[in-house]
Amino acid sequence: xxxxxxxRRVPAGAIALMMMAPGQAAAQHPAIQVSEFLxxxxxxxxxxxxxxxxxxxxxLVAAWFGGTREGAPDxxxxxxxxxxxxxxxxxxxxxxxQPDGTRHPTWNPVLFAGPGQPLRLFYKAGPSPRxxxxxVKTSADGGKTWSDAARLPSPLLGPxxxxxxxxxxxxxxxxxxxxxxxxxxxxxxxRSQDAGRTWEFIGPIDKGAWNLxxxxxxxxxxxxxxxxxxxxxxxxxxxxxxxxxxxRTWSALEALGLPNPNAGTDAVTLKDGRHLIxxxxxxxxxxxxxxxxxxxxxxxxxxxxxxxxxxxxxxxxRPDGYAYPAVVQTSDGLVHITYTWNRQRIRHVVLDxxxxx
Numbered sequence: 001x002x003x004x005x006x007x008r009r010v011p012a013g014a015i016a017l018m019m020m021a022p023g024q025a026a027a028q029h030p031a032i033q034v035s036e037f038l039x040x041x042x043x044x045x046x047x048x049x050x051x052x053x054x055x056x057x058x059x060l061v062a063a064w065f066g067g068t069r070e071g072a073p074d075x076x077x078x079x080x081x082x083x084x085x086x087x088x089x090x091x092x093x094x095x096x097x098q099p100d101g102t103r104h105p106t107w108n109p110v111l112f113a114g115p116g117q118p119l120r121l122f123y124k125a126g127p128s129p130r131x132x133x134x135x136v137k138t139s140a141d142g143g144k145t146w147s148d149a150a151r152l153p154s155p156l157l158g159p160x161x162x163x164x165x166x167x168x169x170x171x172x173x174x175x176x177x178x179x180x181x182x183x184x185x186x187x188x189x190x191r192s193q194d195a196g197r198t199w200e201f202i203g204p205i206d207k208g209a210w211n212l213x214x215x216x217x218x219x220x221x222x223x224x225x226x227x228x229x230x231x232x233x234x235x236x237x238x239x240x241x242x243x244x245x246x247x248r249t250w251s252a253l254e255a256l257g258l259p260n261p262n263a264g265t266d267a268v269t270l271k272d273g274r275h276l277i278x279x280x281x282x283x284x285x286x287x288x289x290x291x292x293x294x295x296x297x298x299x300x301x302x303x304x305x306x307x308x309x310x311x312x313x314x315x316x317x318r319p320d321g322y323a324y325p326a327v328v329q330t331s332d333g334l335v336h337i338t339y340t341w342n343r344q345r346i347r348h349v350v351l352d353x354x355x356x357x
Contacts, residue, residue, distance in 0.1 A: 029311040031355035033334065038062055038080055038346045039090050046070065047078070048323070049161065049264075050338040050346045053111035054330045055119055059083055061143040062338055063093075063109040063121060064346050075105040077123050081143045093146050094137060096125040107132055110159040111143075115166060117195055119143055122158035122174075130180035134158035136196075156190055156199050161216040161324065162231075162266050172196060173247045175217035175229055178204070185213035185234060191247055205229075205241050208252035214239040218267035219247075220275050220304055228304045230277065234262050234289045238279060240304070258299065258307055259283040261291025264324040270353055271333060275301045278325035278337055281309065293321030296339060300356050310356040313349055318342040329353070 039047060047066035054060055060082040067075030077094035080087050096104035107124040114120065118138040126132030134152035139145060152158055157176050164174040174190040181204070188203025207213065217231035217239075227243040229250070237255040258277070261284050267277040281297040284290055295315035299307040314322040320343040327337045335351040 029355075031311050031351045031353070032313075032349060033352055034348065034350040036348050037341070038087055038338070038348050039064075039066070039078070040345065042066060042090070042345070044068065044074075046343045047346055048340045048343060049108045050324065050340065051109050051111045051163070051326045052328055052336055052338045052348075053113045053119065053163070054328060054336075055113050055142040057331045059142055060330070060336065061111055061119065062087075062346070062348065063111055064338075064340075065106050065109060065123075066092075067105065070107075070343075071105050071128065073103040073105055075107075077106050077109045077121065079121075079143055083142075094121065094123055094135075094149060108161050110161065110163060112159070112164045114164075114172060114195060120196065121146065124157065124160075132157075152199075155201055158190065161264055162218045162326070163328070165219045165221070167227075167246055169246065170195075171246065173219055173227070174199070175219055175231070177215035177217065177231075179215060183207075185215050187214040187217055187229070187231065187239070187241070187253070189217070189219075189229070189247055189250070202248060203250065205250045206252035208254055210235060210237075210253065210255050212237075212239045212253040212255065214241075214253055216264050217241075218265065218277070220267055221269040222304065223273060228275075230256060230265065230267050230304070232262065232264050233260055236260060236284045236289075238265060238277070256305070256307065261285075261293065262289050263291075263293050266325045266327045268327050268329055268335070270329055270335070272353070273302075274353070275304050276310075276327065276329075276335065276353065276356070277301070277307065278313070278327050278339070280321070280323070292317075293323040294318065296322040296325065298337075298351065298356065300353075308357075311351065313337065313339075314341075320344075322347075 044066040050064040076092040078090045080090040109123040124132040134157040135149040159174045172192040186204035217229035220228040238258040265279040296313040298311040301307045325339040341347040
């Protein structure tokens with residue numbers, strides 16, 4: 001059974017209605033094939049920061065952190081696998097327990113399936129984003145079992161929220177950032193030329209004329225060979241930076257024509273050459289650096305500069321909104337998005353990008 005057949009086994013409208021929560025409007029956009037929750041029976045009250053990866057055709061893995069609340073010591077990393085047409089029951093695969101018994105929260109898992117490599121789970125542990133450190137686990141069986149955690153050497157943190165990418169020369173490029181700098185939030189990248197055994201820290205990226213405090217980038221590929229990273233800021237806009245040398249150097253940050261209410265985004269370059277971003281289409285509230293995290297919207301672009309809103313994924317007001325999307329395009333051409341639904345569940349949406357205009 002191919003992945004596309006699995007997702008299309010029920011008409012898209014019927015799936016959207018089946019998965020509706022009370023008071024939630026069904027998504028009507030024709031691109032939406034599936035809308036479902038991944039953790040309906042969660043043993044924790046809150047969850048956040050999901051990630052998704054394809055490990056082989058028809059096999060997906062998703063992860064997130066869950067616990068009492070973000071930043072609580074009991075927050076761990078949970079994983080579910082899509083195999084044989086269904087998602088497995090989520091299990092906790094990592095926590096922040098230290099050798100002396102102290103337990104710290106875990107944060108922001110990122111799944112990455114490098115070519116010919118074990119599946120990697122990057123995540124952070126520590127009291128806060130200003131003091132956390134990066135760790136990585138590997139799985140040789142598509143997320144069923146995991147190695148012990150290895151701590152990344154300072155100053156490396158691994159991908160902070162969004163997936164690494166593989167360049168034409170085989171190098172891996174990981175978007176990363178810090179929130180503890182004396183000069184505020186700073187974006188950087190981490191580059192590996194040996195399949196993740198060693199990494200080079202590149203940056204921080206210049207804040208530019210807008211003095212943009214940016215984190216959590218996503219890397220896009222352009223036909224002329226340039227790379228672009230787009231991501232979250234505390235300045236009310238989505239930020240953009242460019243590299244013409246395979247990620248070794250980056251231009252100063254610029255503002256894109258997309259709002260950002262100090263909320264996570266994710267983006268991917270599609271097989272047809274277009275770029276797709278998932279973001280909260282809202283500006284910060286007056287007098288603040290943050291805003292509501294709804295609606296959740298998909299936009300597409302031919303050049304990474306001019307973006308057109310293509311689909312609304314969620315638009316119903318909720319106290320904690322819809323946040324921290326993760327997006328991948330799988331081998332069958334479909335687009336998979338996971339995101340936090342009101343801090344209570346993780347939602348999975350599948351789009352047919354051919355229907356996004």
